[in-house]
Amino acid sequence: xxxxxxxxxxxxxxxxxxxxxxxxxxxxxxxxxxxxxxxxxxxxxxxxxxxxxxxxxxxxxxxxxxxxxxxxxxxxxxxxxxxxxxxxxxxxxxxxxxxxxxxxxxxxxxxxxxxxxxxxxxxxxxxxxxxxxxxxxxxxxxxxxxxxxxxxxxxxxxxxxxxxxxxxxxxxxxxxxxxxxxxxxxxxxxxxxxxxxxxxxxxxxxxxxxxxxxxxxxxxxxxxxxxxxxxxxxxxxxxxxxxxxxxxxxxxxxxxxxxxxxxxxxxxxxxxxxxxxxxxxxxxxxxxxxxxxxxxxxxxxxxxxxxxxxxxxxxxxxxxxxxxxxxxxxxxxxxxxxxxxxxxxxxxxxxxxxxxxxxxxxxxxxxxxxxxxxxxxxxxxxxxxxxxxxxxxxxxxxxxxxxxxxxx
Amino acid sequence: xxxxxxxxxxxxxxxxxxxxxxxxxxxxxxxxxxxxxxxxxxxxxxxxxxxxxxxxxxxxxxxxxxxxxxxxxxxxxxxx
Numbered sequence: 001x002x003x004x005x006x007x008x009x010x011x012x013x014x015x016x017x018x019x020x021x022x023x024x025x026x027x028x029x030x031x032x033x034x035x036x037x038x039x040x041x042x043x044x045x046x047x048x049x050x051x052x053x054x055x056x057x058x059x060x061x062x063x064x065x066x067x068x069x070x071x072x073x074x075x076x077x078x079x080x081x082x083x084x085x086x087x088x089x090x091x092x093x094x095x096x097x098x099x100x101x102x103x104x105x106x107x108x109x110x111x112x113x114x115x116x117x118x119x120x121x122x123x124x125x126x127x128x129x130x131x132x133x134x135x136x137x138x139x140x141x142x143x144x145x146x147x148x149x150x151x152x153x154x155x156x157x158x159x160x161x162x163x164x165x166x167x168x169x170x171x172x173x174x175x176x177x178x179x180x181x182x183x184x185x186x187x188x189x190x191x192x193x194x195x196x197x198x199x200x201x202x203x204x205x206x207x208x209x210x211x212x213x214x215x216x217x218x219x220x221x222x223x224x225x226x227x228x229x230x231x232x233x234x235x236x237x238x239x240x241x242x243x244x245x246x247x248x249x250x251x252x253x254x255x256x257x258x259x260x261x262x263x264x265x266x267x268x269x270x271x272x273x274x275x276x277x278x279x280x281x282x283x284x285x286x287x288x289x290x291x292x293x294x295x296x297x298x299x300x301x302x303x304x305x306x307x308x309x310x311x312x313x314x315x316x317x318x319x320x321x322x323x324x325x326x327x328x329x330x331x332x333x334x335x336x337x338x339x340x341x342x343x344x345x346x347x348x349x350x351x352x353x354x355x356x357x358x359x360x361x362x363x364x365x366x367x368x369x370x371x372x373x374x375x376x377x378x379x380x381x382x383x384x385x386x387x388x389x390x391x392x393x394x395x396x397x398x399x400x401x402x403x404x405x406x407x408x
Numbered sequence: 409x410x411x412x413x414x415x416x417x418x419x420x421x422x423x424x425x426x427x428x429x430x431x432x433x434x435x436x437x438x439x440x441x442x443x444x445x446x447x448x449x450x451x452x453x454x455x456x457x458x459x460x461x462x463x464x465x466x467x468x469x470x471x472x473x474x475x476x477x478x479x480x481x482x483x484x485x486x487x488x
Contacts, residue, residue: 063428064428065426065427065428068426069449127456128456130453131449131450131452131453132449
């Protein structure tokens with residue numbers, strides 16, 4: 001615990017379920033799937049021909065010439081960041097820019113730019129490679145663009161921990177405010193790699209669902225018929241703020257980011273520890289850091305990606321670290337897996353669940369796996385009093401990040 | 409052989425595509441950086457596109473001398 005409280009005062013997102021937070025949340029509560037068939041010509045040769053593509057293409061929001069110099073992951077980070085900034089009331093508030101930091105990560109970075117420019121290099125030679133290539137593909141690009149456009153001068157940071165990136169970026173934001181280095185941190189994650197190479201790579205690992213003939217039912221965490229994750233794209237950005245700073249300006253507060261726990265497995269480059277020991281330690285650290293007791297945590301937005309091994313390992317970790325009382329959900333059943341943006345989007349869902357006293361559903365959980373002995377809000381949203389909630393994120397590389405949010 | 413007006417108009421198309429410049433604003437006396445807001449990276453794109461469109465080579469050490477649209481028109485006219 002630290003003497004400095006950190007609250008969430010702004011939310012922004014563009015996702016497979018909607019072009020902003022409100023439409024995304026409405027779709028989640030309605031149990032809609034954002035997964036569809038990939039109709040692009042390049043998809044025909046792939047073993048995986050489904051994905052959760054953005055509901056609103058960034059080119060509908062950002063003008064053409066500016067889009068030319070943005071990787072898709074950068075464009076959507078900017079869209080979500082501007083939404084969150086406006087939502088926080090800090091836009092045009094006269095806040096000291098030297099007290100505003102950015103912590104925005106991506107799991108893979110500007111892969112679409114890298115691959116598209118490589119196509120140009122092969123076809124037309126080096127002189128035709130865009131001079132915008134490097135700032136478009138660099139992994140700090142999304143954070144740097146957000147910092148530039150919001151005039152944040154207390155430091156721009158870009159963590160990378162695969163599918164834990166979005167959550168770790170929030171944890172870093174919490175640290176930055178607690179340590180006094182900024183009053184406000186614009187934090188979250190972004191990912192846009194619906195492209196044949198990343199899909200072929202994940203498919204080669206046998207990590208993805210191949211339920212190509214039934215896209216909306218492909219992402220089915222904890223269901224016996226699950227066969228891997230469904231790739232999604234999107235961005236989620238939160239405005240984190242020192243609580244007394246937010247109070248002094250009369251800001252609307254969504255929730256408190258009460259604690260974070262970060263561990264690493266030290267076990268395998270991609271396989272999670274079979275008993276989820278790293279996850280257990282991360283959850284326990286987050287709870288301890290938050291100062292709440294495990295019994296206050298009535299809801300968990302689980303990492304649960306719809307892979308055969310990972311989903312059930314997390315159940316064991318939750319039982320050990322939290323208990324058997326929380327109501328779980330896996331919103332990836334609807335949004336797909338946004339990789340480096342997942343932790344940020346799911347934090348937004350967790351915060352709105354607290355606000356609305358409503359757990360969004362886990363769709364497609366028709367035939368629960370043996371051993372699923374914790375309660376899940378299957379099929380339908382479920383009303384629930386939520387004084388505190390947990391959001392888990394785990395990433396290739398053995399990264400485990402747990403975040404605890406509490407009612408403001 | 410293109411006339412100066414045709415080259416200016418061709419540069420206008422490139423500037424619109426690459427940098428969002430209104431082609432009506434493109435005239436020989438306009439400075440790329442001061443009047444048309446073309447930054448250094450966009451200028452690289454303009455040069456590469458102009459080379460292709462007009463069949464000229466514009467070496468990097470020549471680009472710094474192309475301050476105005478008229479400078480570029482003259483270079484293309486003399487070297488294409």
